[in-house]
Amino acid sequence: MTKILILYHCEANTGYAIGSLEKVFWSMALRLAGSPDNIHLCYPGYSNGYPGYTPEGFGNFVEFSDRQDATDKIELFASYLKENNINVIFGFDQPVSLPYYKAARLAGVSSFISYWGAPMSSINSGLKLLLKKLDVMRYRHGPDLYIFESEAMRQSAYLGRGVPEEKTALCHLGVDTEKYHPDAEDQYYAHDLFGIPRDKQLLFYSGHFEERKGVRVIAEAANIIAAQRDDIVFILFGNRNDEAAPYQALLNEKSSKQVIFGGYRSDLHRVHRSCKAGIIASTGWDSxxxxxxxxxxxxxxxxxSNLQGLRETIVDGETGLLFSPGSAAELAERVQTLLGKAINIKKMSQNAVSRIQSQFSTEIQIQNLTSLTKQQLTRSK
Structure with a gap:
């Protein structure tokens, strides 16, 4: 019988991207274990309350930090694993070695899967990569399988950290296509929300406003576009407090009227439907x-941006266009190309929807994750 513990490196109810992953991991575990009684959840703490995705009455919660190195705390955690006959750990961002690994194995954990939402390492080669591989070989109690969200992330494990390639796998993210889909009734939703004339073409960004996310590049591209045409408006979301201030300062008098910083909102799926295209202009690592x-x-x-895993998000020329990271001029040129007569943007939109629905829905993500985990459980028997 499969008894699985899902282990997180962050507090319960942290929110952001982890929220959707928590539901996916739960669905995967339920398909493997058959009953909530066979699933256990582990977080470093519950100061924000217990997660709401579990069924009413669920009580298999344990508090433990994966970075814990105190012997007594590790022994208590191992006792919990043994007493509950837990034979599978599915952990988030678990590296090749941590202090609790050996105790968990001795407690009966036969399968250990680590799901990564970030790169493990920069890419290495030659002697440095060889030394990394030798280092990984020292650790016998770590994960049996590392699952990544993009091929670029996966390569960071076997071409960077030195993890054997056969111990890595790819499982792309999935999206709720019941929520995210085109809807003609919302074609002017954002226009009316922000008082934008309905004849304007909207370009969309949402995400963090840290420098590597490329908001500066979008602002600089807006300056170029605004000097050439006034029918394009950039709407940017995700800024909190005064995070937009440095980028507003980059705008000139004309472009400042064509860029809107929309803050943090929960209705972005409706805002999307008013827009012509989306922009991800990251300048540092992104996936x-x-x-x-x-x-x-x-x-x-x-x-x-033509970066690492980002280039995997589209089929260049069919569902979008790539541009050189950090190049505002090239981004502006791509905007002109996309909204020009040479490209059938309606067809490109249809291609994007079809590709996501056929390859990247939440259900497909759960199926792929369940299949990868089940294969590992079979190998570990």
Whole structure:
């Protein structure tokens, strides 16, 4: 019988992208274990309350930090595993070695899967990569399988950290296509929400406002576009407090009227439907982001930086266009191309929706994750 513990490295109810993953992991575990009674959840703490995705009456919660190195705390955790006959750990961002691993194995854990939402390492080669591989070989109690959200992330494990390639796997993110889909009734939703004339073409961004996310590049591209035409408006979401201030300062008098900072909202799926395209202009590491598939599911072709996993989010020329990271001039040129006569943007929108629905729905994500985990359980028997 499969008895699985899902282990998180962050507090319960942290929110953000982890929220959708928690529901996916739960669905995967339920398909493997057959009953909530056979599933256990582990968080470092519950100061924000217990998660709401579990059924009423569920009580298999344990509090333990994966970074814990105190022997007594590790022994208590191992006792919990043994007493509940837990034979599978599915952990979030678990590296090749942590202090609790050996105790967990001795307590009866036969299968250990680590799901990664980030790269493990920069890419290495030659002697450095060889030394990394030798280092990984030292640790016998760590994960049996590492699952990544993009091929670029997966390569960071076997071409960076030195994890054997056969111990890595790919499982793309999935999106709720019941929520994110085109809807003609919302074609002017954002226009009316922000008082934008309905004849304007809207370009969409949502995400963090840290420098590597490329908001500066979008602002600089807006300056270029505004000097050429006034029918395009950039609407940017995700800014809190005064995070937009440095980017507002970059705008000139004309472009400041064509860029709107919309803050943090819960209705972005409806905002999408008013837009012509989405933009992800990251300048540092970025991968197969949730926002990329949400936008495409809603019918938005994407303009994305040609970076790592980001390039995996589109089929260049069919569901969007790539541009050089950090190049505002190239982004502006891609905007002109996308909204020009040479490209059938309606067809590109249809391609994006079709690709997401056929390959990147939440149900497909759960199926793939369940299949990968089940294969590992079979190998571990």
């Amino acid at each position: 197969f982001t949730m926002s990329s598939i949400e936008m495409q599911a809603s019918g938005l072709p994407l303009l994305v």
